[in-house]
Amino acid sequence: MTKKKASSGTAKKFIIALVLLIIISLGITCVVYYLRYFGPNVSDKQQYLYIHTGATFDDVYKTIRDEGIVKDTTTFHWAAVNMKYTTRVKPGRYRLHEGMSNRKFINMLASGAQEPVTLAFHNLRLKEQFAGFVSKKIEPDSIAILNLLDSAAYVKQYGFTTDNVYTMFMPNSYQLYWNTSPEKLFKRMYANYEKFWTPERKQRAAEINLSPVQVSILASIVDAEALHDDEMPTIAGLYLNRLKKGMKLESDPTVIFALHDFTIHRVLNKDLKVISPYNTYMYAGLPPGPVMMPSINAVNSVLDYKASNYIYMCAKADFSGYHAFATNVADHLINAHKFQQALDARHIEK
Structure with a gap:
């Protein structure tokens, strides 16, 4: 009887020990499982x-x-x-x-819960600069973006040419995903372009006999000429006067763009001889495309131009960034002479 009790007690102890071992094993398994799934693992080495x-x-x-x-x-x-x-x-x-x-x-x-990137751009002069800038923000490289900008067949579906497609990109701040393809980038930019060109803005463009693209091309010239935004409407009105009169725009920024030498501070007579549709001293009307990415302020300044009789302008001799405007050649030559003297005094030859 005593032996049976001892044997029974030993069996109970064995069962208890086995149960405890199983519980401990399950506990360890749960801990390992928890750590593998739920334990902290991402380091601070990369953002x-x-x-x-x-x-x-x-x-x-x-x-x-x-x-x-x-x-x-x-x-x-x-x-x-x-x-x-x-x-x-x-x-x-x-x-x-x-x-x-x-x-x-x-x-x-x-x-795919990725964080979007912020793409903010303005005042980019060339398509190449735009492609290079954007490629630093999203996955596609600059060549892939530029290939679409230079594809006549591709941009035609949006109603643009390779010369004027740059007017589609409205300077602003955009949220988009890093892996956005060049094609999706175009669709996004075009959607924003369409949103900007409301029926009201299109009507105002029609009233000055310009298409939205032509407004942006003129705005790019205004933007390149104006150092101060408050002068943009006056400059826009001047150029619209020249267009109405059938006069050549004779804008220095268009010559600089034609030469692709953006270090020029003083356009010389020899520069005016460059053969290019962008040389508005040689060819009448608007150039085939923008000379820089026009700001929204510049576009609005063309649509809401300041009416005047001005047809000439010249940078002021005080180098304030403002212009001296004139309604006739005689007054313009006086203003131009003052500015040329100021350039000579500062030894600015180019």
Whole structure:
């Protein structure tokens, strides 16, 4: 009887020990599981993870490993496989937060919950400059963007030519995703262009016998001429007077654009001989495209120009950035002579 009790007690102890061992094992498993999924793993070494279009999981894993984005790459890889992220890779720019768990990190990547970039641009003179600037903000390179800008067939579908397509890009601040394609960028910019050109603005353009594109081309000249925004409406009115009279615009910024020498401060007679449709000293009317990206202020200044009889202007001799305006050649020559003397006094020859 005593032996049976001892044997029974031993069995109970064994069962209790076994249960405790199972509980401890399950506890350890739960802890390991928790740490692999929910424990902090993202480091503070990088602010963003960039996943390029067409990247595979192996590409992403290599970037994460090489840039030290997570502290434990083994648990990340294990979690990624178990969460089936290996087949759900999405390109983008992902904001990292120190201490993010594998689960939260992978869910963000798999859902494509990327942080948008802010694209703000203005006063960019050339298409090449625009393409280069934008390519620093989004994934496509400048060549891919420029190829569309220079594609006659592509820009034609939006109603532009390769000369005037630059008028479509309205200076502003835009939110878009880093992996936005050049084609989607165009659609976004065109949508904003269409939004800007309301029926009211189109009507005001028609009243001065200009299309929206022509307004922007003239605005680019006004913008290049004006150092101060408050003078833009007067300059716009002057050029509209010249267009109405059939006079050549004779704008120095158009000659500088034709020469592609933006270091010029003083346009000389030899510069006026450049053969180019942008040389408004040689050809009447508007040039085929803008000489810079016109600001919205400049566009509005053309639409809301200041009426006057001015047909001549010259930079003031005080170098204030303002202009001396004239209604006749005699007064203009006096103003021009004063400015030329001021240039000579400062030894500005080019």
